[in-house]
Amino acid sequence: MSSASGDGLEPIEAHLRDEAPPAHAVVVIRGGPLSVEKLVEHAVRQAREFSCAGAPMYSVSVDATVGSWSLDAILRDRLWSRSTYAACSAAGLHDAGYVLLATHGSPHYDIVLADGEPATAATLLGVFGTAEVNPFKRRRR
Amino acid sequence: MAHQVEGVEIDIPCDVQQVDDTGDVWVFLDEARDPARVTPGAIVISGDPVDPVLARVVSLTERPGGIKVHLQVLPGDPGDYADALRRAHLLSA
Numbered sequence: 301m302s303s304a305s306g307d308g309l310e311p312i313e314a315h316l317r318d319e320a321p322p323a324h325a326v327v328v329i330r331g332g333p334l335s336v337e338k339l340v341e342h343a344v345r346q347a348r349e350f351s352c353a354g355a356p357m358y359s360v361s362v363d364a365t366v367g368s369w370s371l372d373a374i375l376r377d378r379l380w381s382r383s384t385y386a387a388c389s390a391a392g393l394h395d396a397g398y399v400l401l402a403t404h405g406s407p408h409y410d411i412v413l414a415d416g417e418p419a420t421a422a423t424l425l426g427v428f429g430t431a432e433v434n435p436f437k438r439r440r441r
Numbered sequence: 442m443a444h445q446v447e448g449v450e451i452d453i454p455c456d457v458q459q460v461d462d463t464g465d466v467w468v469f470l471d472e473a474r475d476p477a478r479v480t481p482g483a484i485v486i487s488g489d490p491v492d493p494v495l496a497r498v499v500s501l502t503e504r505p506g507g508i509k510v511h512l513q514v515l516p517g518d519p520g521d522y523a524d525a526l527r528r529a530h531l532l533s534a
Contacts, residue, residue: 308505315462331458333491342456345469348506361458381457381494381514404462437492438518 309351312410317402324391327365328400328409329374332384334431339421343413352401352412359401359410360424364390369407376436378407383437386428396427449493452478452485455512457494463511465499470508479510486519487512495519 322328339360347356363374371387379385393400399412413420453473455466466487473479481498488494496512503509526532 310504333489338456338489341454342459345456345459345472348469349467349504349509361456361460363458379457380516381488381492381518383492404460405464408458408460438516 307351307354309347309356310349311354312350312352312357312401312403315350315403317404317406319402319406322364322366322390322400322402322409324389324394326390327371327387328390328393328411329363329365329371329379329385329387330360330428331379331382331434332386332431334384334386334425334428336418336421336425339424340416340418343416343421346410347416357410358413358416358420360413360421362400362409362411363407364400364409366407372436374407375434379434380436380438382434384431385434386425386431388428392427398424398427449490450474451487451490451493453487453510453512454489455487455494455496455514457488457514463499465511465513466496467509467511469506470501470510473510484515485512487514493519495522 342360343358347358350357363378365371401410403410455468457466461467470476470479479498483498485496486493487496495515499511499513501508501510
């Protein structure tokens with residue numbers, strides 16, 4: 301673990317994977333609930349712990365279909381507790397102006413947000429579009 | 442489609458995708474409904490009211506932003522654990 305920055309936040313730069321940006325065709329997956337409240341909660345929590353370029357890092361965690369990770373594998377092995385998910389392409393995020401950082405262990409990424417405001421989260425949700433049912437959700441019989 | 446179960450009370454919320462280098466989910470202790478229940482080794486209800494999960498508290502670490510709690514999400518639906526406990530007569534209701 302690296303040391304914290306001067307303002308006490310942990311620089312995310314110390315937790316970036318040394319890899320090329322994801323190809324535009326890569327699918328980026330966010331588990332449910334797909335709500336503004338949930339994204340704001342995540343982003344604000346992240347900004348209490350991590351910095352990016354010296355400022356509090358507002359971001360939302362996602363998984364992406366990189367390496368051997370397929371959509372099904374992510375939904376089954378990493379998002380099995382989520383009833384729903386939403387997906388978009390890395391190109392779609394890029395075109396909408398978002399930065400996708402390869403953080404911590406693959407296939408985890410962070411989508412960097414400008415702030416932790418509800419309007420910012422709502423805009424990101426709009427890029428992901430409609431929520432889908434996770435067929436791999438481990439449900440009660 | 443998922444729907445929120447009325448009356449579900451989460452011990453400490455988490456986002457199952459919000460992990461760090463440990464691979465575990467993390468949150469802050471001040472997000473807990475009753476922080477006193479969140480101690481290393483404790484089993485808590487986490488996630489969110491739509492998709493609650495069982496989790497084991499791995500560690501508590503003082504950080505500049507607060508006390509960081511690492512959680513290990515336990516496999517399976519919480520209801521499956523309740524069913525197993527009822528079968529063994531370890532849970533009456």
